Amino acid sequence: MAEVDPSFIQAIEHRPKLTVTEAQGIPLIDLSISNTQLLVSQIGDACKNWGFFQVINHGVPVKSREKLLLASRSFYALPKEEKLKVRRDEVNPFGYYDTEHTKNVRDWKEVFDYTVENPTVLPASPDPDDKELIMLVNQLPKNPINMREAFEEYAQEVKKLCYTLIELIALSLGLPADRFNKFFDNSTSRIRLNHYPPCPVPELALGVGRHKDGGALTVLYQDEVGGLEVKRKTDGEWIRVKPTSNAYIINVGDIVQVWSNDKYESVEHRAMVNPEKERFSIPFFFNPEHSTMVEPLNDLTDDENPPKYRAYNWGKFNMNRRRSNFKKLAAENIQIYHFKVSK
Ligand SMILES: O=C(O)CCC(=O)C(=O)O
Numbered sequence: 001m002a003e004v005d006p007s008f009i010q011a012i013e014h015r016p017k018l019t020v021t022e023a024q025g026i027p028l029i030d031l032s033i034s035n036t037q038l039l040v041s042q043i044g045d046a047c048k049n050w051g052f053f054q055v056i057n058h059g060v061p062v063k064s065r066e067k068l069l070l071a072s073r074s075f076y077a078l079p080k081e082e083k084l085k086v087r088r089d090e091v092n093p094f095g096y097y098d099t100e101h102t103k104n105v106r107d108w109k110e111v112f113d114y115t116v117e118n119p120t121v122l123p124a125s126p127d128p129d130d131k132e133l134i135m136l137v138n139q140l141p142k143n144p145i146n147m148r149e150a151f152e153e154y155a156q157e158v159k160k161l162c163y164t165l166i167e168l169i170a171l172s173l174g175l176p177a178d179r180f181n182k183f184f185d186n187s188t189s190r191i192r193l194n195h196y197p198p199c200p201v202p203e204l205a206l207g208v209g210r211h212k213d214g215g216a217l218t219v220l221y222q223d224e225v226g227g228l229e230v231k232r233k234t235d236g237e238w239i240r241v242k243p244t245s246n247a248y249i250i251n252v253g254d255i256v257q258v259w260s261n262d263k264y265e266s267v268e269h270r271a272m273v274n275p276e277k278e279r280f281s282i283p284f285f286f287n288p289e290h291s292t293m294v295e296p297l298n299d300l301t302d303d304e305n306p307p308k309y310r311a312y313n314w315g316k317f318n319m320n321r322r323r324s325n326f327k328k329l330a331a332e333n334i335q336i337y338h339f340k341v342s343k
Pocket residue numbers: 192194208213220222227228269270271281282283
């Protein structure tokens with residue numbers, strides 16, 4: 001066996017299977033169909049049964065995505081010391097980072113985080129009593145020189161897709177289309193460039209360990225290498241999501257789970273690594289304003305279906321989560337079930 005840092009090694013029960021289960025893939029939805037009723041019901045079924053789906057004819061131009069992907073490839077090809085010049089730190093959570101931990105195991109990857117609103121307003125600390133806010137801006141590398149432009153263009157395009165999706169999700173829950181829109185006015189949305197280098201021990205490590213996305217919605221591009229696995233709701237089996245050219249993979253995050261009072265659950269996923277090929281992926285995390293108090297919507301709860309969660313503050317929740325990804329902590333990080341109302 002190749003020598004690798006033990007911090008990357010997953011516990012036996014969380015190690016990936018090298019045989020791939022691709023049957024019964026996640027639903028593929030064509031966003032260009034003119035029958036809105038049908039589209040809404042397809043989205044609703046996919047959110048309920050899988051928490052994940054792929055979309056085609058989504059309106060994001062291939063050339064904006066290609067431009068950002070190329071910028072990502074040239075950034076990651078730089079010497080480590082160049083990349084470390086834009087490293088994230090305890091104060092600025094945006095930029096380059098290569099020691100992220102998911103559930104306290106190190107991920108076999110490098111990331112670069114870009115905040116969509118520039119500046120972005122966030123709480124200064126995870127402490128619930130600390131009301132101080134900070135304004136943060138992106139730190140961008142000198143090279144490639146078009147990195148900022150590539151991010152800005154891509155952000156505008158994917159943002160439009162996010163609104164389309166959140167409106168379809170609202171309709172599928174029987175709500176007015178714009179029910180969620182105001183939460184995203186001063187969004188804390190973020191684009192991440194993931195790079196998974198080839199890994200000598202793909203049976204022991206993961207590119208990203210199993211996790212649920214904490215935000216509202218994720219719009220993910222994965223390249224043709226593939227490696228994303230989704231936990232199937234019916235039987236808990238890990239299902240590989242086969243790369244489909246020009247498709248985006250969409251998943252609902254914890255916030256939609258809470259808003260919908262568990263009707264749409266945020267589903268666990270992970271990324272496998274590969275002994276020969278490097279892999280790139282680009283998630284866009286569509287997240288509300290930091291001050292949002294996340295709770296089941298009163299339009300979706302009543303005496304028969306009482307709220308299953310207590311309200312929590314998104315900004316503080318996210319700060320807590322990101323702190324635990326930054327450093328290996330002794331305890332488990334914050335999760336939405338900590339806000340579950342006990343029966
Ligand atoms: O790279 C992937 O396929 C998944 C990445 C992911 O789940 C994440 O960054 O939250």
